Amino acid sequence: MTNGSSQTVTYNLNAQLPEGWQISYRVEGSQVTSLQMQANKVQEINIEINCPLTAKPNTYKIPLKAISPTDTLHLDLEAVVKGSYALQLTTPSGRLSDEVVSGSNKEILLQVKNTGTLPLNAVELSAQLPSKWEATFSPSTIQQLEPGKSTDVKVDLRVPDKTIAGDYAAKFDVKSPNSTADISFRMIVKTSLLSGWVGMLIILLAIGLIYYLIRKYGRR
Incomplete structure (x- = not known):
């Protein structure tokens, strides 16, 4: 973006997006929503646009504006959505x-x-x-x-x-x-229920065997 005037100007960045879309602007790595530019200065702005997963494959026009008290700059972008995998x-x-x-x-x-x-x-x-x-x-x-x-x-x-x-x-x-x-x-x-009964039967047999051995050898 270029400020061609002889004065320092502050621009507010604005975009018209389809519903559910998001946009962010970055200048020298920092996210911004407005930008102060010195006279005759040129500034590079990185723009990132994210569309929702529900966006249908199509070509979308995205008008951008940089608005100052004395001027409005326009730029029309096109975003091509090929679709998404999910x-x-x-x-x-x-x-x-x-x-x-x-x-x-x-x-x-x-x-x-x-x-x-x-x-x-x-x-x-x-x-x-x-x-x-x-x-x-x-x-x-x-x-x-x-x-x-x-x-x-x-x-x-x-x-x-x-x-x-x-x-x-x-x-x-x-x-x-x-x-x-x-x-x-x-x-x-x-x-299983059968396994439970088998386990219980084994325990009862063991108790019975112990009782038998005590009765048989405990008398001696």
């Missing part, structure tokens, strides 16, 4: 926890959504699980996902035998060449 991974119900019995399978339903404005290709799913746990995805790859669309993915989660009851964390990931997302899922492992 993925979201969740569940249809929004719930991120479930229960599973040790040594059994559990089906979990995930939802993959394209929250950007451009199509996503080759979307793949994977999991980070506790040791010896296994997960199978159906489908494991989504060939194409259009903007605003979602796809449900079934996860067959296998919990190994003798897994100790308690809370476990499973992390599910989704990625494409252009975007990634993940969620943490809490799994509450419980032992």
Whole structure:
């Protein structure tokens, strides 16, 4: 920007932006909203414009003004939005926890959504699980996902035998060449009712054996 007058002038910087857009001005690394310029001075201004993820691909005109008490400078910019890539991974119900019995399978339903404005290709799913746990995805790859669309993915989660009851964390990931997302899922492992009865029976047998030995050898 150039102050071609013979006096020091203060300019207020202003822009007409589409709704949801943001702009910032920087002079020598510092963010400014106004600028005082000496007579006949030339000053470089860096402008950064950010558009929201919901902005549709298009060419947008952005009028800029530098306003002083005696003059107004105009500059028309064009911003070309090509689109954005964004993925979201969740569940249809929004719930991120479930229960599973040790040594059994559990089906979990995930939802993959394209929250950007451009199509996503080759979307793949994977999991980070506790040791010896296994997960199978159906489908494991989504060939194409259009903007605003979602796809449900079934996860067959296998919990190994003798897994100790308690809370476990499973992390599910989704990625494409252009975007990634993940969620943490809490799994509450419980032992089966049969295992509980077997354990109780073993304890009762042990108590009975001790009682028998005391009765038999305690008399001597």
